[in-house]
Amino acid sequence: MDIQSALxxxxxxxxxxAAINHAGGILHYDGVTAAPRNSAKGRADTFAWLAEQEFIxxxxxxxxxxxxxxxxxxxxxxxxxxxxxxxxxxxxDKIAAVPMEEYVSxxxxxxxxxxxxxxxxxxxxFATFGPYVDRIVAIKKRFAExxxxxxxxxxxxxxxxxxxxxxxIFDNYFTAIKPKLIDLIKEISGRHFPDISFLKNDFPIYLxxxxxxxxxxxxxxxxxxxxxxxxxxxxxNGFNYYDCRITTHYYSDNILSSIYSVIHEGGHALYEMxxxxxxxxxxxxxxxxxxxxxxxxxxENIIGRSRSFTGYILPTLRKYFxxxxxxxxxxxxxxxxxARPSLIRIEADELTYSxxxxxxxxxxxxxxxxxxxxxxxxxxxxxxxxxxxxVDVVNDAVGVLQDTHWGSGLFGYFPSYSIGSAYxxxxxxxxxxxxxVEKLIxxxxxxxxxxxxxxxxxxxxxxxxxxxxxxxxCGESFNPKYYTDYLDSKFxxxxxx
Amino acid sequence: MDIQSALxxxxxxxxxxAAINHAGGILHYDGVTAAPRNSAKGRADTFAWLAEQEFIxxxxxxxxxxxxxxxxxxxxxxxxxxxxxxxxxxxxDKIAAVPMEEYVSxxxxxxxxxxxxxxxxxxxxFATFGPYVDRIVAIKKRFAExxxxxxxxxxxxxxxxxxxxxxxIFDNYFTAIKPKLIDLIKEISGRHFPDISFLKNDFPIYLxxxxxxxxxxxxxxxxxxxxxxxxxxxxxNGFNYYDCRITTHYYSDNILSSIYSVIHEGGHALYEMxxxxxxxxxxxxxxxxxxxxxxxxxxENIIGRSRSFTGYILPTLRKYFxxxxxxxxxxxxxxxxxARPSLIRIEADELTYSxxxxxxxxxxxxxxxxxxxxxxxxxxxxxxxxxxxxVDVVNDAVGVLQDTHWGSGLFGYFPSYSIGSAYxxxxxxxxxxxxxVEKLIxxxxxxxxxxxxxxxxxxxxxxxxxxxxxxxxCGESFNPKYYTDYLDSKFxxxxxx
Numbered sequence: 001m002d003i004q005s006a007l008x009x010x011x012x013x014x015x016x017x018a019a020i021n022h023a024g025g026i027l028h029y030d031g032v033t034a035a036p037r038n039s040a041k042g043r044a045d046t047f048a049w050l051a052e053q054e055f056i057x058x059x060x061x062x063x064x065x066x067x068x069x070x071x072x073x074x075x076x077x078x079x080x081x082x083x084x085x086x087x088x089x090x091x092x093d094k095i096a097a098v099p100m101e102e103y104v105s106x107x108x109x110x111x112x113x114x115x116x117x118x119x120x121x122x123x124x125x126f127a128t129f130g131p132y133v134d135r136i137v138a139i140k141k142r143f144a145e146x147x148x149x150x151x152x153x154x155x156x157x158x159x160x161x162x163x164x165x166x167x168x169i170f171d172n173y174f175t176a177i178k179p180k181l182i183d184l185i186k187e188i189s190g191r192h193f194p195d196i197s198f199l200k201n202d203f204p205i206y207l208x209x210x211x212x213x214x215x216x217x218x219x220x221x222x223x224x225x226x227x228x229x230x231x232x233x234x235x236x237n238g239f240n241y242y243d244c245r246i247t248t249h250y251y252s253d254n255i256l257s258s259i260y261s262v263i264h265e266g267g268h269a270l271y272e273m274x275x276x277x278x279x280x281x282x283x284x285x286x287x288x289x290x291x292x293x294x295x296x297x298x299x300e301n302i303i304g305r306s307r308s309f310t311g312y313i314l315p316t317l318r319k320y321f322x323x324x325x326x327x328x329x330x331x332x333x334x335x336x337x338x339a340r341p342s343l344i345r346i347e348a349d350e351l352t353y354s355x356x357x358x359x360x361x362x363x364x365x366x367x368x369x370x371x372x373x374x375x376x377x378x379x380x381x382x383x384x385x386x387x388x389x390x391v392d393v394v395n396d397a398v399g400v401l402q403d404t405h406w407g408s409g410l411f412g413y414f415p416s417y418s419i420g421s422a423y424x425x426x427x428x429x430x431x432x433x434x435x436x437v438e439k440l441i442x443x444x445x446x447x448x449x450x451x452x453x454x455x456x457x458x459x460x461x462x463x464x465x466x467x468x469x470x471x472x473x474c475g476e477s478f479n480p481k482y483y484t485d486y487l488d489s490k491f492x493x494x495x496x497x
Numbered sequence: 498m499d500i501q502s503a504l505x506x507x508x509x510x511x512x513x514x515a516a517i518n519h520a521g522g523i524l525h526y527d528g529v530t531a532a533p534r535n536s537a538k539g540r541a542d543t544f545a546w547l548a549e550q551e552f553i554x555x556x557x558x559x560x561x562x563x564x565x566x567x568x569x570x571x572x573x574x575x576x577x578x579x580x581x582x583x584x585x586x587x588x589x590d591k592i593a594a595v596p597m598e599e600y601v602s603x604x605x606x607x608x609x610x611x612x613x614x615x616x617x618x619x620x621x622x623f624a625t626f627g628p629y630v631d632r633i634v635a636i637k638k639r640f641a642e643x644x645x646x647x648x649x650x651x652x653x654x655x656x657x658x659x660x661x662x663x664x665x666i667f668d669n670y671f672t673a674i675k676p677k678l679i680d681l682i683k684e685i686s687g688r689h690f691p692d693i694s695f696l697k698n699d700f701p702i703y704l705x706x707x708x709x710x711x712x713x714x715x716x717x718x719x720x721x722x723x724x725x726x727x728x729x730x731x732x733x734n735g736f737n738y739y740d741c742r743i744t745t746h747y748y749s750d751n752i753l754s755s756i757y758s759v760i761h762e763g764g765h766a767l768y769e770m771x772x773x774x775x776x777x778x779x780x781x782x783x784x785x786x787x788x789x790x791x792x793x794x795x796x797e798n799i800i801g802r803s804r805s806f807t808g809y810i811l812p813t814l815r816k817y818f819x820x821x822x823x824x825x826x827x828x829x830x831x832x833x834x835x836a837r838p839s840l841i842r843i844e845a846d847e848l849t850y851s852x853x854x855x856x857x858x859x860x861x862x863x864x865x866x867x868x869x870x871x872x873x874x875x876x877x878x879x880x881x882x883x884x885x886x887x888v889d890v891v892n893d894a895v896g897v898l899q900d901t902h903w904g905s906g907l908f909g910y911f912p913s914y915s916i917g918s919a920y921x922x923x924x925x926x927x928x929x930x931x932x933x934v935e936k937l938i939x940x941x942x943x944x945x946x947x948x949x950x951x952x953x954x955x956x957x958x959x960x961x962x963x964x965x966x967x968x969x970x971c972g973e974s975f976n977p978k979y980y981t982d983y984l985d986s987k988f989x990x991x992x993x994x
Contacts, residue, residue, distance in 0.1 A: 015542065015546070016546055018542070018543075019542060019543040019545075019546035019547070020546075022524075022539060022540075022542075022543045023520040023523075023524060023543055023546075023547070026520075026523055026524055026527050027519075027520060027523055029527070030523050030526070030527050030531075033531070034526075034527075034530070034531065034724055034726060034742075035724060035740060036720060036721055036722050036723050036724040036740060036741075037721050038721040038722050038739060039722060039736075039739045039740035040739070041737075041739045041777075042519060042736060042737040042738070042739045042740050042777075043519075043740070045512065045515070045516060045519075045778065046515075046516040046519045046520055048516075049512070049513055049516035049517075049520075050516070050520070053550070206703070223533060224533055224534050224535040225533050225535050225536060226533050227531055227532060227533040229531060239536075239539060240538075240539040241539070242535060242536045242537070242538045242539045243532060243533060243536035243539050243540070244533075245531075280539075281542065
């Protein structure tokens with residue numbers, strides 16, 4: 001097969017995969033924003049058909065042939081084409097190595113397990129869900145061997161979500177931040193908490209919807225290619241270059257929830273929407289989770305919880321909600337940065353968040369090394385929450401059962417949430433060399449910040465690894481010091497330590 | 498191939514087709530209710546992939562083989578299985594007879610033509626769009642020959658939308674109703690029009706949304722399986738037994754628009770949602786368009802524009818919109834039944850609606866017989882509107898260019914809109930033998946009406962032809978007399994003729 005025909009064949013496969021991904025994405029988005037509540041059955045069947053099509057596309061014999069002939073001629077390809085071939089070959093090698101029956105039965109198990117998890121969480125019943133963790137870990141270890149029998153199984157899964165990463169890299173990262181975080185959290189725990197009583201108010205949802213539009217404008221999101229939906233658990237899905245969706249949830253008694261979910265998801269959307277347009281329909285749009293999280297957290301925390309932002313947004317808040325007349329910049333700044341150890345990861349503040357991740361990371365490693373089984377999970381979970389965060393886990397529903405990830409087989413995913421925050425602090429440091437970030441935020445002029453991300457990160461899509469993107473945008477390799485310095489400076493100032 | 502394996506293979510094909518249909522349906526629904534405005538490119542590509550999959554599924558050699566072995570053993574199958582095999586074989590024979598290149602190039606032409614139509618309508622420019630009509634008619638005639646070279650081409654397409662129908666049946670139908678409609682319309686045209694000034698008001702959209710919920714409850718729609726969306730041109734899509742969507746459009750200065758689109762689409766939804774659950778994922782859910790329209794029009798016109806309904810709904814309208822305090826049942830009844838010849842089909846009243854269809858039907862027949870080409874279209878259109886409805890077509894945008902159907906290749910579709918109204922009048926007549934329909938409506942107790950439709954029509958899905966469904970539910974064959982009697986009686990009373 002000549003190079004041009006092989007490239008064309010691959011392109012067709014990529015476009016088909018993009019269509020499958022798009023259809024599945026819409027089905028999911030619609031399912032959680034618009035669908036009637038008893039419609040799950042039909043959706044499950046259509047998801048299953050799409051999964052089958054994905055398998056068929058990737059394992060097509062023509063794909064193997066095309067990849068084979070291209071892999072031998074990488075030096076004759078353009079840089080991007082050679083990366084595409086490499087990434088597609090990685091995907092192909094993985095999926096082709098898994099026996100179809102095992103692939104199917106794993107998907108069946110995960111579907112069942114997600115359902116059991118949901119009910120177990122509702123009933124605070126770890127005993128029913130627990131065995132699924134062991135069964136899923138066993139399969140994930142076997143699949144990891146199919147994928148790469150020379151690597152440590154847990155490293156295989158870390159690498160799935162953050163290309164080029166490993167437990168060595170994450171060990172170093174978490175070892176660097178853990179003692180500093182624990183110390184800082186302890187120091188703050190004795191301090192006076194700010195007044196947040198003004199947040200106990202009624203914020204009509206139709207006004208929150210208007211505020212969301214203002215926030216999206218502030219973020220410079222192109223609304224001709226991005227819509228906002230409402231759902232229980234906010235997320236972002238960039239179906240393709242031309243269509244991205246962010247979601248939020250409005251609570252009439254909690255204005256911060258929708259503000260920060262819109263800004264967080266908006267950061268994800270900016271990344272998805274500003275990759276090179278020519279990557280449309282190709283594997284080059286498959287971004288790393290850590291870099292993705294660096295963007296959502298940069299916008300949510302570094303911008304959205306900055307003192308400059310409170311000055312910028314307060315007049316808008318007052319326009320919609322008169323109760324903010326009584327509030328000044330400083331009160332708002334302290335309120336949105338309330339730091340307090342707590343039980344629930346997704347409600348954690350900027351300072352304590354990474355400790356929740358460290359607990360999960362340490363437990364995942366022990367599960368994969370076989371040092372513990374599911375039986376030890378609740379006890380270990382509760383001990384670590386006490387030791388690292390000083391909180392007592394009152395029951396498993398708010399403890400080990402709180403997240404869907406393990407029931408969904410997403411081992412190795414959590415660490416990317418934390419490393420994204422660390423990336424974002426390093427990006428801020430280097431961005432400030434050229435931009436007066438605080439001034440830009442206070443003036444609502446986030447365009448230059450977006451431009452910095454576009455040229456340093458977004459446009460590359462998956463053509464660069466996370467480590468390369470840090471090198472390109474920051475001019476040096478990843479260093480977690482910027483993250484701890486950032487937290488140290490911000491929270492010592494906030495809590496007068 | 499033994500019968501059981503052949504049945505299983507077909508079942509798999511049907512499930513795959515249902516999944517494709519579901520994914521495409523959601524993609525369309527999301528596209529017109531939620532998607533950002535510049536997202537069409539990605540959607541077009543994913544639609545194209547789904548169309549390709551549909552073709553692949555239907556033309557798979559195993560389908561041919563399974564259908565072949567089952568067709569020889571129809572008497573060994575259950576009634577429903579034998580109907581399924583027959584319907585699938587019809588679909589297969591049609592699609593397999595069309596050369597793939599022609600199928601693809603037709604789809605490309607229609608995509609282009611829809612786009613040209615949209616712009617031509619905007620610019621009141623028939624000359625640019627016109628040639629597409631001739632090109633599409635030529636292809637539709639060729640495809641009709643592939644489908645069935647013994648039948649008249651136009652009959653093939655009438656039959657596509659209304660199984661068992663033909664131009665003979667429709668000729669008889671339209672010949673029966675046309676003179677009576679023309680006379681009645683003429684008689685009314687000199688009469689005094691009712692006062693509708695109370696409808697010129699501001700009806701806040703958030704209150705119209707609440708009213709829609711009340712209407713859906715009135716219709717007894719199971720909202721755990723049906724959601725309502727907002728779009729430009731309302732439609733209904735039943736993706737499957739578990740998930741149906743109706744859509745509406747809210748105008749703050751036009752309360753009737755959303756009320757009657759919700760009731761009309763609600764009628765479609767009831768049909769989709771009340772077929773036998775065991776038909777899920779099979780071709781037995783593919784309903785006729787005429788019967789579908791009989792349901793939407795029964796609910797919209799026979800129920801929704803009845804005197805009993807005005808009595809029922811007025812207190813609800815007053816609750817939301819104080820301007821209705823000045824209105825009594827009779828004023829409302831006359832206002833919602835304002836009959837007046839007009840230019841636009843989708844805005845036509847119950848009395849004049851079928852005349853719009855007759856004009857289109859007569860023109861389609863002439864196009865297919867070759868007696869006219871696109872060049873004659875605008876002149877003929879304008880002449881018929883003057884002759885049948887007494888109105889002057891001021892330009893092509895509100896004349897021959899108003900509907901998307903011809904640009905989309907949907908020749909033979911229009912007649913089903915009218916015959917549905919005629920079915921519904923016949924159903925009312927027979928329903929009234931057992932039910933006090935007016936009393937039920939005035940009490941908001943539509944359950945027994947729904948039950949009548951469920952047992953007489955809905956549950957059968959596509960296992961019966963429209964003609965059989967009329968026989969089953971009414972105990973006699975289709976007779977257009979009920980329709981003209983119904984209109985005659987209702988409008989003579991309304992206009993004191």
